[in-house]
Amino acid sequence: MHHYIINASIQIVPIVLDRHPYQWVDDAIAIITNSGIKYEVTPFATILEGRYDEVMKVIHEVNEFLYQKGCAEWITNLQIQIRSSGDITGEEKAGKFRG
Structure with missing residues (x-):
């Protein structure tokens, strides 16, 4: 794949009863935060x-x-936008809507 900048959204939906789903989501966000x-x-x-x-x-x-x-089950919803000719x-996409 090319080396241009892409956008993606990731949503983690834990299907578990062993701990609150937000705890798994918080752990996932920590991985993203630490990735740089x-x-x-x-x-x-x-x-x-x-x-x-x-x-x-x-x-x-x-x-x-x-x-x-050990998360027993989860859904990962992804959306990825790729432009083959550039970033x-x-x-x-959304800058004009930010205050």
């Missing part, structure tokens, strides 16, 4: 922005963490 990738936490998903390989690595790390730490940024 540009991100924004929203009420329904976390938006990621970076090079394709960087973004996909973080997505993999979140799912691998949940597996390794696609959140600022380009």
Whole structure:
């Protein structure tokens, strides 16, 4: 894949009863925070922005963490926007709506 900047959203939906789902989500957000990738936490998903390989690595790390730490079941909802001829940024798409 190319090396342009892409956008992605990731939403983790734990299907568990062993602990509050927000605890698993908080752990996932900590992985994203520690990755160094540009991100924004929203009420329904976390938006990621970076090079394709960087973004996909973080997505993999979140799912691998949940597996390794014993989360019994979860849904990972993803949206990924890729532009084959150059960068696609959140600022380009939503900057005019920010106050």
